[in-house]
Amino acid sequence: MSTQGGSTRTIAVVSAGLSTPSSTRLLADRLTAATVTALGDRGVPATVEVVELRAHARDLADDLLTGFANEPLRAAVDTVVGADAVIAVTPIFSASYSGLFKTFFDVLDTDALVGTPVLMGATAGTARHSLALEHALRPLFAYLRATVVPTAVFAASEDWAGGDRAGADGAGSPLADRVTRAAGELADLVAGRPPAAPADPFADPTTSFEDLLRGGGT
Template sequence: MTTRTLAVVSAGLGVPSSTRLLADRLAAATVAALRERGEDATVEVVELREHARDVADALVTGFPNAALRAAVATVTGADAVIAVTPVFTASYSGLFKSFVDVLDKDALTGTPVLLAATAGTARHSLVLEHAVRPLFSYLRAVTVPTAVFAASEDWAGGDGAGQELAARITRAAGELADVVTGRPAAARPADPFTDVPSFEDLLRGTA
């Protein structure tokens, strides 16, 4: 069974936070979807709250410290990324964007990414399409069609709201799993002698 690495980026500021809760649910759903497709997965969480000062220092000095380098390596070396941000002032949070700014602009090229966001009201739901998706499109990441937004009512709005959120999570996780499992294995150097005719064919003049 192939084992994939799934990096989860959570930009929530509270402990606990709805952002981390959504991130964990998306990760669990994606692991389940991958297993249904015959692949295993390991999950590595990057909690940006723990790296806030490291990110600020790196933006000022241009040199990330060891802890931030490890976080960056986790994200850029993963088979897929789940990126979840809270909504601040009708856009992604400053911490979320600052971490993205620390990444090399080519580091996520071709990487499958599931986008998600949390906010206090559903009025912010389009932030995923007008702010977050364009950001990852600039980085040339492969974002899955379904982005998951969760407002306060999704957590406390009764069974109907909870079921709708669960359905979005399941759909997005399935899309991410499909992209990950559909990716070809790493290209290996071609054998220069693959198409060389045999000596017998050369003697018969059939090559």
């Protein structure tokens, strides 16, 4: 595969964990580290920006009610929309993504993630919830027209036992193998695309059209 090496890519990590610390954030961190390593193996440097949705719960509710994103939420949205790839991880409740996770993607413009490579992850107390990745998350990102990697990563409580506990390397475990495979798939997509274009400064201008015609600036 040809790559667009050299230019630094930005990976946005969306974590919808509700506790601190959370297994959702732990899985997000594992996926992120593996992706950065896989990109490095392909000669592509990467930076990471994490969006913890827990910190924006009230902001998201206000946005739904008013249609207006405050500055912290706008910054989080811009981080995700402007990234070269997204790693999105949610806890599973009642066989689907969390309301907090869904609300964040509800406030994005429907065209915001078109073509963006996405790696999906989810956590739950039992493996019975694992199919939520396929019947809930994958259709969500298909609707947003993102490019989702084939391997989705689910971690139940038992997956963190033994070698997969935080602080242990976990090499060779089923969870570690899934993380490595999914990260490699995401890295292949990212390395094969040009870096994301910078945001259009005229997409949401703060200067009126009349002022621009008169040569006014911001």
